[in-house]
Amino acid sequence: MIMVVFAHVLTFGFKMNDSFISQLFVTFRMPMFFFISGYIAYKGVERWDGAFYKKMLKKKAIVQIIPATVFWLLFVLWLSNDQMSPWDYIAQRGFIGYWFTYTLLVFFVIYYTISLIANKMPLSVGGRFMDIALVLIALLGITTYIVLTAAVRTLYLYTFSILNACIYFQFFVFGILSRKYLEGFEKMLNKDWVIAGAMVVFVACLFILFHPIIAARTPGILSKLCQREIVRYAGLIIVFAFFFKHASFFNRDNWFVKSLLFVGRRTLDIYLIHFFFMPYDNPIIGLESQMFVIQLLVATALSVVVVAVSLAISRIIRMSSFLGHYLLGAKREEKN
Secondary structure (H helix, E strand, O other), rough: HHHHHHHHHHHHHHHOOHHHHHHHOOOOOOHHHHHHHHHHHHOHHHHHHHHHHHHHHHHHHHHHHHHHHOOOOOOHHHHOOOOOOOHHHHHHHHHHHHHHHHHHHHHHHHHHHHHHHHHHOOOHHHHHHHHHHHHHHHHHHHHHHHHHHHHHHOOOHHHHHHHHHHHHHHHOOOOOOHHOOOHHHHHHHHHHHHHHHHHHHHHHHHHHHHHHHHHOOOHHHHHHHHHHHHHHHHHHHHHHHHHHHHHHHHHOOOHHHHEEEHHHHHHEEEEEHHHHHHOOOOOOOOOHHOOHHHHHHHHHHHHHHHHHEEEEEEEEOOOOHHHHHHHHHHOOOOOO
């Protein structure tokens, strides 16, 4: 979640969309977010029946729709002014930063529905059916993205996250399949050539995308393939492998690890609240021309402050069980 806030500080706040550091984090930030969501979402096919399906849909609808809609509308009102009414903001910018929660809900519905259908089949057949169906839908999403971006005006397709859903579903599926076949996935991450290969590919893609001479001489189709697929999978594997190989670090009992784990548990809270505390359209003069390390330090410092303020607001909201449940998706405390 800190990476998401960090990226938003750079792009929304400092207007450094085209800087190397911003583009670097964009390569794997959202793919990683959807991958983790799919990884956590996985449930064995044998668990899915009608009652479980309805329970999961209801749970996700409460968590994904109600909080996002409330904060989205509040944020639209927050941004509106004499020049642009709330309706203008919605028409021109759609879900703004809250597109992720709506898109993720669509992914859950697709996955849950396929799992329910697979449950009606023999276990050996149902498992394969789920794999094939998810992969085919992911490929359909990629194809739809390519066709739409080539043939249609894309403003509203981006605004209401249709294109985002098409291109990011593949990473959600990758997360599901990685969790389903965890033993094989862990073996892959333990192979040195896989990690080394991912690093080499990632660096090569960075040169293709950002080095002025190489980028100018790279065929357009290869450049788009690197930007939309190759660099994202390579970056995703590198980041996940880092946390996988250092899992023991997160089992330590110290304040730093506890803080990181707490931020992880409050991911949705931070995501919903942090938009209100971003330094919108306040670029720091000269920051874009500074060294990579200086940009990293400044953006990280402000990101930590934004996360801390968001957590403070979250704690205040959670003082009410009702508001915590419907605004932040928290479990309601059972009355004795």
